[in-house]
Amino acid sequence: MRNVSCFFILCLLFVALLVLDLRFGSVDIPFFEIKSYFLEGDTSKKTWSVILGEIRIPRILTAIMAGAALAISGLFMQTLFRNPLAGPYVLGISSGASLGVALWTLFGFVTYSGGISGQLICAAIGSVTVFSVILLFSRYIGDATVLLLVGFLLGTVTGGIVSLLVYFSNTTELESFLIWSFGSFGRVPKEQLSLFALGIGLPILVSLPFCKTMNAFLMGPQMAQSLGISLDRIRMLLILLSSSLAAVVTVFCGPIGFLGIAVPHLCRAVFRTQNHFMLIPACIISGASFCLLSDLIAHWPSSQLKLPLNAVTATLGAPIVMIAVLQGNRKGQR
Secondary structure, three states: OHHHHHHHHHHHHHHHHHHHHHHOOOOOOOHHHHHHHHHHOOOOOHHHHHHHHHHHHHHHHHHHHHHHHHHHHHHHHHHHHOOOOOOOOOOOHHHHHHHHHHHHHOOOOOOOOOOHHHHHHHHHHHHHHHHHHHHHHHOOOOOHHHHHHHHHHHHHHHHHHHHHHHHOOOHHHHHHHHHHHHOOOOOOOHHHHHHHHHHHHHHHHHHHHHHHHHHHHOOOHHHHHHOOOOHHHHHHHHHHHHHHHHHHHHHHHOOOOOHHHHHHHHHHHHHOOOOHHHHHHHHHHHHHHHHHHHHHHHEOOOOOOEOOHHHHHHHHHHHHHHHHHHHHHHHHHO
8 A cells, every 4th residue: 555655646746747847947838838738739829839849848758768768777787686786877888888879979970860770779789798798797706896896897998988089089079979978858859759769668568577587586596596587598688678778868868877776776765665566667657757857957947057967867866876875784784
């Protein structure tokens, strides 16, 4: 009963943030005008209709899908490694995706208007490569702390390569990559929302039948094997699903830090469960709400000021991770 109440409150919070994100921005649009747009397809001002249809609605849909994808990706990685600090950002997946995008963008092979598919492929290759290396090391390293250190070092190496590419790039390429690296939900036009939705929706749908398997992972490899689960096959499947989710979000929206770590922690704390049948829908709604809040802060109401999205998510997510780590440390000392 408690979990049902928490989920209901979470859904109300999601709806409230959705409405506020539609309402506020550089141009504030009255609530009744938003209602008129959805019911009648138009508002009293042409400008408001254009802002809603061409800018805010695509941006909000992108934020919802990106938040759900990163939250699920972080949940999968934390389950796979049984480590609460595992996530797309910490283990270097986003760095790998960034390297793939940098190789294309800084060499001028593609543009943001027509080359999303090429960037998507490169980001997927980069993220899967980095995470495959992490998995390879995980077979020989039993200490999770050392494994996280390996992920940090891989992220440092890929970051160094990106820095070299930036150093030898021209001004136009450098500016494009820096803008991309700040992160934004406003880069996906309506024409590419279907591609973005497919890249996120397909891995999430494929993962749903494996909730019971992920619950078994939490009981340890021996228990999972005793239940007839092929650890290598499921491990590779989760790697591909989680890394592809992180790659899709990174190539379309740029690197978004801490969300993939913070949201699963928050859901476990609120719902007090490790059951993935509850955690997956909770992470989807919570991740979407987290991104709506971040987008609302990044586009400061009634102001032309736009904050870097990556900075906003890090500011909101880092305290949640810190609190979770401190709580885990207290439990370990008891």
